[in-house]
Structure formats: C-alpha cells, structure tokens
Amino acid sequence: MKKLLVLALACILIIQAHTQVDTLQYQSTVIQFREWFNKNETDSLYTLLSPEIILKIGNKENWNAVMNTQIIPVLGTIAPFIFNTFVNGSVVFKGASENPSLCLELSINKNFQVNGLHILQTSASSLPKPRPQTPVPPYAYNSEDAEYDNADKSVHFGATFTYPKTGGPFVTAILITGSGQQDRDETIIEHKPFAVIADYLTKQGIAVLRVDDRGVGKTTGLHNDVTSADFANDVEAGLAYLKKRNEVDKNKIGLIGHSEGGLIASIVASRNRDINFVIMLAGPGINGEDLMAEQDEAIFLADGVSNEAATIHKNLYKKILDSSLASNNISEARDKIMNYLNEWKKDKPQALLDTLGFANDSAIQKFAVDFAIQGTLQWMKYFLRTNPQSFIEKIRAKVLALNGSKDIQVIASSNLAGIKQALAKRKSPDYEVKELPGLNHLFQHCNKCTAEEYGELEETFAPEVLGLIGNWIKEKVVSSN
Secondary structure, three states, X not given: OOOOEEOOOOOOOEOEOOEOOOHHHHHHHXXXXXXXXHOOOHHHHHOOEOHHHHHHHOOHXXXXXXXXXXHHHHHOOEOOOEEEEEEOOEEEEEEEEOOOOEEEEEEEOOOOOEEEEEEEEOOOOOOOOOOOOOOOOOOOOEEEEEEEEOOOOOOEEEEEEEEOOOOOOEEEEEXXXXXXXXXXXXXXXXXXXXXXXXXXXXHOOOEEEEEOOOOOOOOOOOOXXXXXXXXXXXXXXXXXXXXXXXXXXEEEEEEEEEOHHHHHHHHHHHHOOOEEEEEEEOOOOOOHHHHHHHHHHHHHHHOOOOHHHHHHHXXXXXXXXXXXXXXXXXXXXXXXHHHHHHHXXXXXXXXXXXXOOOOOHHHHHHHHHHHHHHHOOHHHHHHHHOOOHHHHOOOOOEEEEEEEOOOOOOOHHHHHHHHHHHHOOOOOOOEEEEEEOOEOOOXXXXXXXXXXXXXXXXXXXXXXXXXXXXXHXXXXXXXXX
C-alpha cells in the first residue's frame, strides 16, 4: 500500500469502512513513535497519544514512569513496525523488539493518534499464523541478500536477489511494491505476496530482485514528501545494480509492479528502452482523481450502502478532491472542505447524512481535517494529477496487464480499459490485458471481497495467476530472441 489505507499495502491504498485514509499518515505516526521510543524520548511520545489513552494513563509524569520502568527496559529497541490488521476502525501495527520473546503492538486511530499499546509474547498463540504459500528455506534456488546505493548515494537499498542454481544468464524481474511503506516481500497482514511471486518465478528459471521501500528494513531514506516519480528513480537504481550482475541477461530485464507499483513501472519503462517487459498487477490506467473517486464508490457499495448514496458520495468526493488540490496548505484545504460540506448538506435528508458519515458538525469537521491532511501531501497531489496513460503509451516493452474483477481499490473495468487504450496507441501490438474473475486487489479468491477480508483469507496469491505470469514470461521473453 506511496499510500491510502488498506494496504499499505500495499497497494495503492488501503481503506477502511467509510473513511478514506492515507497509509502514509498512519505510518508517519508509527515511524515517529519508533524513533522517539528508541531514543527514550517519552515526553515526545506523550504528544502522540489519543485522549482516550491519556484519560487512562493520566498525566505525563505517570506516562513517563510507566514507559521508563515497565516498557522500554523490557523491550529494548523496536524494529520497524509492519501493518498487521484492522480493529474497530483503527489500524494495528506490530514491531519486533530487542527482546526476542516480546513484540510491541501499536494501534493508530483515524486521527493518526496512538490509541492502543500492548506488549505481546512472541509465541505461537500471539504471533501471526504462517500463510501456506509463504516460501520457507531451504530453497531450491540461490537466495542472496543484496545491498546497493542510488547514483548520488542518498539512498542505500536492501534487497533479496533470487536466481536458479544452474544455467544463466537469466531473464530477470524487478518487483515494485504498491502504496505505503512496505518491505521487500510486500508484507500485508502476514501475507507476503512478493515472496510468493519470487519463489514461483525463480523455480521457473527467472531471476527476481525484490527491494525494501525507503525507510523499511535495510533501505534508508525519507518516505515523506516523496512521490511516485521518486520511487521510479529508486527502481532505476535497482536496474543499474542488476546490470552489474553476471547472472542477469541484460537484454531481458523486466518490471512487475503491483498497484501503485504498476504506475511506477510505467514511468520507468517509458524512459528506459532497454526494459524488455512490464507486468502491471492491478495497476492504474486512469488518472488518480478518477481512480480515487471510483474507489470511494466501490468501498461504500461493498459496505452495503445503496447505489444512489454511493454515487452521491462519489460525486461529493471528487469535488472535495478538487478543493484539496487547489489548496496550498492544510488549513486552507480544511476551510474549503468544511465550507463546501456545510453548503452541500443543507438540502440533504438526515438519513443520507447519517449513512455517509456526516451525522453532525463534529463528524463533518473531523472529515474535513482528515481529508485536508491527506489531500495536501505531495504524494497524493502527484498521484491525483497523474494520468498513467501518458507513460503507458510510451512503453516499448512487452506488456501484460492483469486485474481482479472484485478489486475495490483499483476498479478492473475502467483501469484495464484505460491501459488498453494507451497501449493501442503504441507501434508495438505485443500486449495482453486481462480481467480475472473472482479476485480482489491482492489477487486472492475472495468471498466478501472487502479490504477487511484480506487477512481472513489463507490464500496469499492465486496459483493460476502465478502460472499465467510465469507462462507469459516464458513465452514472450525467455523464448524470444
């Protein structure tokens, strides 16, 4: 999930119930919490707490006493937090601690405040259960930790490079994560889709590089105030690294991007003619503003709201997006949104306002503040203003675009149509666009097909899609001259 809620995924955007939430905003709180925690700056940590937690814990002196006697000495330093699950409208993260038997669970509410803090035993009962598809060693291929820098040495990357034990040089794919800070496996709710994809492809004779995002794992660099364009530069650093590896066929390097990663892959391929192939997994094919509005409507519908109410909110959402884009700062955006909502609601029945989350002035004010914070982020502004077709139509590489019919984050019908329209403008007819029935944004077979269901499903990535990807690469790339 780079940004919005459900994924962090992830993805391009992980979303909960009726509120559009920016993953980076949640993760900004989590990152700040970890930094202050590891520096033992308990006074600063106190400023991140929700009113409910403050009511329970008492004043700052009580907080400092608890932290300095019962929590920090017990845990030691905390590793980067990983998105875990949703609980009652909050987003829950887990971080391993210096104490191997304990981890810290952190809950962040919709106001991006810490509203839950728990020490958990790292036992079978408290740790996430393994996912059946997640690969475990020993592997039937070579798996190496890799590290490299970008051109100006401003970011140091940590990655995993997998390649077959015999033969070579190999067709090689770079995996590109979706929105939000994610590790090299694109871990979400204990699912590791990139580890699963890399494992499958490497067993098929294809080398794979998967990389930690900025500020995660062994990769350095700031994640705030950067955009998809910056992440495209990061991918190009990986491309330069691969070209130095003897195991890599330099003429057959491709990109596989999930969600926002599909946009990033398009940016990179549009300006690098030596990219051999591009695979877009639930990648955007329409401009960001339209994509977000469609996503908004789909999430309301998935939550049982009527078609009429969902459409009303979609249209409202687009108007509010315009207000955010036209604002220079959070205060200006907040005031514009509140003024618009207060005028808009005048002729609306109370039942509709209740359904859409605007039951009273307090709810409207909270929505305006949250939306203003999200809408004025540099990442969000870039994403909303970007039309991926302008990059896709410049790609010279072979292209495979896939999306699940049940995806409520990147709607398959409109986005695949946009991708196909852009690809048709190219000179090369070598592309394939497919909508896959019954699959969600993570390419899982779903039942409820909501964002909340991601973690409930055992399947990490549909086996038939792994086969489709592998067979396409072997046919279009491995076997080609």
